[in-house]
Amino acid sequence: MTTAEQPSAVLVDEPDDIHWEVPYFFHSLGVAMxxxxxxxxxxxxxxxxxxxxxxxxxxxxxxxxxxxxxDAAEDGAVYxxxxxxxxxxxxxxxxxLVILAExxxxxxxxxxxxxxxxxxxxxxxxxxxxxxxxxxxxVLVLSGMVLDLSSQTDGxxxxxxxxxxxxxxxxxxxxxxxxxxxxxTPSLPEFPDYVTILATAADSVRYRRPxxxxxxxxxxxxxxxxxxxxx
Numbered sequence: 001m002t003t004a005e006q007p008s009a010v011l012v013d014e015p016d017d018i019h020w021e022v023p024y025f026f027h028s029l030g031v032a033m034x035x036x037x038x039x040x041x042x043x044x045x046x047x048x049x050x051x052x053x054x055x056x057x058x059x060x061x062x063x064x065x066x067x068x069x070x071d072a073a074e075d076g077a078v079y080x081x082x083x084x085x086x087x088x089x090x091x092x093x094x095x096x097l098v099i100l101a102e103x104x105x106x107x108x109x110x111x112x113x114x115x116x117x118x119x120x121x122x123x124x125x126x127x128x129x130x131x132x133x134x135x136x137x138x139v140l141v142l143s144g145m146v147l148d149l150s151s152q153t154d155g156x157x158x159x160x161x162x163x164x165x166x167x168x169x170x171x172x173x174x175x176x177x178x179x180x181x182x183x184x185t186p187s188l189p190e191f192p193d194y195v196t197i198l199a200t201a202a203d204s205v206r207y208r209r210p211x212x213x214x215x216x217x218x219x220x221x222x223x224x225x226x227x228x229x230x231x
Contacts, residue, residue, distance in 0.1 A: 026081030
């Protein structure tokens with residue numbers, strides 16, 4: 001992918017004292033916005049991404065983005081973003097990134113990670129990997145799914161959509177917060193690249209204890225370290 005070589009990032013909204021970064025090529029779908037503001041935001045995002053399209057195409061895409069954002073907001077997501085990138089063979093590859101911050105006992109992150117491994121391994125469709133990120137233990141889950149689109153396409157498009165998905169669960173030490181980052185893509189050849197991108201975001205999670213000054217700048221880890229951390 002042409003933009004995955006530059007792991008730059010932008011800050012997004014997070015819970016108090018827990019911070020992370022999202023690679024700059026993800027466009028936020030505004031899950032934290034009121035619905036009326038989100039609609040205007042998505043219209044702007046659609047116009048930016050599909051500047052060469054027709055008004056009808058941009059409106060249709062904006063509506064689709066709105067459905068993705070609404071589903072993420074219903075799940076309690078604090079961030080949802082979309083990425084569209086070009087490949088060396090002139091294809092378009094896409095992915096969605098969803099981030100949740102859930103209440104959990106993280107007083108002992110090692111115990112929390114072990115419990116996550118046990119629970120998540122119950123699903124035979126999951127490949128569960130215990131790993132490490134900058135702030136401590138984490139659990140990576142790789143899976144795939146097939147979506148039935150026959151009721152939505154009316155024969156005008158593919159009846160099924162294959163998705164590859166990677167999730168990382170991070171029990172942030174001493175915060176009572178489990179950060180979950182989920183990246184999904186129908187672009188199966190680029191899935192390893194997206195796992196690396198997810199690792200970049202996961203490795204940027206950090207906790208600033210009360211009274212500590214906020215770091216002026218966070219340098220994202222190099223891709224060699226990210227790849228090693230996620231196996």
